[in-house]
Amino acid sequence: MAAERLVVIGGDAAGMSAASQARRLKGPDALEIVAFERGHFTSYSACGIPYWVSGDVEARDDLIARTPEEHRERDIDLRMRTEVTELDVPGRRVKALDRESGETYWTGYDKLVIATGARPVRPALPGMDAAGVHGVQTLDDGQALLDSLDGLGAKENRRAVVVGAGYIGVEMAEAMLTRGFEVTVLNRGEQPMATLDPDMGRLVHEAMDGLGITTVNGAAVTKILTGPDGRVSEVATDAGTYPADVVVLGIGVEPETALAREAGLPVGPHGGLLTDLAMRVVGHEDIWAGGDCVEVQDLVAGRTRHIALGTHANKHGQVIGSNVGGGYGTFPGVVGTAVSKVCDLEIARTGLREKDARAVGLRYVTATVESTGRAGYYPGAKPMTVKMIAELRTGRLLGVQIVGRDGAAKRVDVAAVALTAGMTVEQMTALDLGYAPPFSPVWDPVLVAARKAVAAVRGAGG
CATH class of the missing domain: 3.50.50.60 (FAD/NAD(P)-binding domain)
Known part of the structure; x- marks a missing residue:
């Protein structure tokens, strides 16, 4: 046969x-x-x-x-x-x-x-195919970008414009900053990281500013301008024009x-x-x-x-x-967990944002807490903000967003497991999480947010 x-x-x-x-x-x-x-x-x-x-x-x-x-x-x-x-x-x-x-x-x-x-999303705008404009979806794309950067030689005051402020955009902004470029991020949205709610995205914006990355919100690119050599020279938006030696597209895929x-x-x-x-x-x-x-x-x-x-x-x-191959397997689905970073700032999310919950007809409450990744008295403790979204009345966990430093990102995994298991925020408050001063306060930030979410559910008549 x-x-x-x-x-x-x-x-x-x-x-x-x-x-x-x-x-x-x-x-x-x-x-x-x-x-x-x-x-x-x-x-x-x-x-x-x-x-x-x-x-x-x-x-x-x-x-x-x-x-x-x-x-x-x-x-x-x-x-x-x-x-x-x-x-x-x-x-x-x-x-x-x-x-x-x-x-x-x-x-x-x-x-x-x-x-x-x-x-990669590549808008059909004038100049988008100019030399020096790069997407970064494949290794071929990455190599083309590096070759383009090498082509700039020892040029002083090199300027990079990143179009888009999602995961790819913020990661490439960090990459360009690390390589010594002056970095401007052009973002159409209200705040960077549209996968977060705007109040959490604002924390990312503030941190990026502190790192020396200029973020311009509400800026839709209208065209790419080029110099006599045909290479990108400026990026025009409805909010102004920004000089560029290289443009990286981080609009999404x-x-x-x-x-x-x-x-x-x-x-x-x-x-x-x-x-x-x-x-x-x-x-x-x-x-x-x-x-x-x-x-x-x-x-x-x-x-x-x-x-x-x-x-x-x-x-x-x-x-x-x-x-x-004759075996058996299934993929039941996802809860939407993702993590990223910009230099030492860690960004994490899982589940639904507020607008996602509204879009599917869920009523909800939110709770936001500020804590630290270690015991406050332990050396190196850094701030962390946790936002939790829970369903009204049932208290079912709907989503969690975390922005901070010092191990903030991977804390979202606790929430991802809770979402997959269909847990309520009240059930989460009893989770037996690991504790020692170098790793967490007595009450882990995720559990503090859960406690506050429980109070919000009860206060709303849940």
């Missing part, structure tokens, strides 16, 4: 995790695996690119978990610099373009995995689903592919999808959302590979 053929579109986290897991469960005699990757690299950490650009990570290859050669040694036919340009679902085949030779050809499949990732859309596969309200719990594309028995190109279930809000994170992508790949 001939081996089944699994075709994988995309050679990063979700795609190659799926291929590797399927290979562990089925040998080459039972399952042939063909994977297509349009770029130069496989199985790498896109989340690490800002730290490579800053110099905290010394070499590009430090971000690569497994090379194409290592995948091939595991009997995966990995075809680099080869882009799938067409998907024929009725014919069970894909059309591929070899970017080096220009050759195109069709490859049939018995099972298909779509892991095409996401693409969108699911890369054009191929799937053209093939008639189902996409959700955020543009990502829709899958069932097994990560199988809805309505298609032998097609799976995972990573940044899919929408996932929000366990708190009860609806789908698009979250581009390597943690989810790797989990998706494991689930897909298990199911393709």
Whole structure:
């Protein structure tokens, strides 16, 4: 009996995790695996690119978990610099373009995995394609940015403009600051970090100002201006014009689903592919999808959302590979946990913001506390602000946001577990968390916020 053929579109986290897991469960005699990757690299950490650009990570290859050669040694036919340009679902085949030779050809499949990732948002504005304007989604993007910075040579008073103040924007602002640039962040929103409520985003803004990063809120970019050499020279907004030697786009990403859309596969309200719990594309028995190109279930809000994170992508790949390989796995959903930092400022969130709760019809109370990451008398104790959102009447935890230093970010994991378990804020107050003066006050900041949230629920008649 001939081996089944699994075709994988995309050679990063979700795609190659799926291929590797399927290979562990089925040998080459039972399952042939063909994977297509349009770029130069496989199985790498896109989340690490800002730290490579800053110099905290010394070499590009430090971000690569497994090379194409290592995948091939595991009997995966990995075809680099080869882009799938067409998907024929009725014919069970894909059309591929070899970017080096220009050759195109069709490859049939018995099972298909779509892991095409996401693409940086790049507004269709004048000058957006000018030299010196960079997105940072792939290792190729990171290398192009570093090459561009090297091209500036020893120029004095180098200026970087970062467009967008989300996770990518603030991380790239830090990277540019570390490299000695004068940094301006242009943000369309009310405050940086729109994944936080504005009152918590204001704390990020104040901290960025203290670090020497100029943040301009309410500034929508209108065009990129260039010099005589065609390279970016200024960024124009409806709030003014800002000089720039390099521009980094940190506006966010969108699911890369054009191929799937053209093939008639189902996409959700955020543009990502829709899958069932097994990560199988809805309505298609032998097609799976995972990573940044899919929408996932929000366990708190009860609806789908698009979250581009390597943690989810790797989990998706494991689930897909298990199911393709004859095993069993599911991905139930997420609670929306994310962490980031700007220099020594740590930023974390999980669950719903206030506007998210309103959008799905939930009534709520909030509680915000200021504490420290260690016992106040212990050397090095730093301030930390925790905001907690709880459902009115039931007291069910809906979300937590943390901004601070000294271990603030990873405290959000306690809240993520509580959200997943459906705990109330009152139940949280009894959690047996670790305590010693170097690590926490007697009452951990998360528990202090929970206590205050309990009082808010009761005060509101809950």
